[in-house]
Amino acid sequence: MGLKIESLQDRTDIVFSSDVIGKYAFQNINFNGTFGMVTSEENKTTLFLGAGKFIEKDGFSIKILGKKSGAATLVYGDNMQLTCDDVILLTIPDTYKKGEVVLTFGFKQLRGERLKMNGENVVNFKVPAMNFQEVSIGLK
Structure with a gap:
């Protein structure tokens, strides 16, 4: 139920698409839904x-809270951007000091x-619906 696209410009897209909601895994990606994509560049x-x-x-994960299906985008790397059409649970690796x-x-x-989830230290954030914008994560 997926497609891997490797570009000549150091970009890889993994596309999940199905007409039935289902759980799918490929390499180190887990997906539950009918359409999703992971782009690495x-x-x-x-x-x-x-x-x-x-x-x-x-x-790094996005989980839609409260309804069966939703839309969200997370971009992470040098900076972080996020958008979601409903409340999500955003999970990131915990690499922060006390x-x-x-x-x-x-x-x-x-x-x-x-x-701790699956033996890994993580940080969860309950994020309200928001337009696409820069976000930052750090210690207070």
Whole structure:
């Protein structure tokens, strides 16, 4: 239920597409939905959840909360950008020193919840619906 596209300019797209909601895995990507894509190029990765419940790669994940399917995009690398059409649970690897981890967008800050998932230290953020914008994550 997928397609891998390798470009000549150091870009790879992994596309998941199905007319039935399902769980799929390829290499180090997990997806649950009907349409999603992971793009890797140079020093950034884009997780695009076009219609689904969950997408994850390398400890970064988006999970739609509250409804069966939604849309969201996370771009991470040198900087981070995010958009979602409903409330999501954003999970990132916990590489931060002791202290409170916060996600900042505009003038708002969201507190992160540090925990261990599948043996890995991660930080979860419950993020409200938002337009595509830069976000940053760091210690408060």
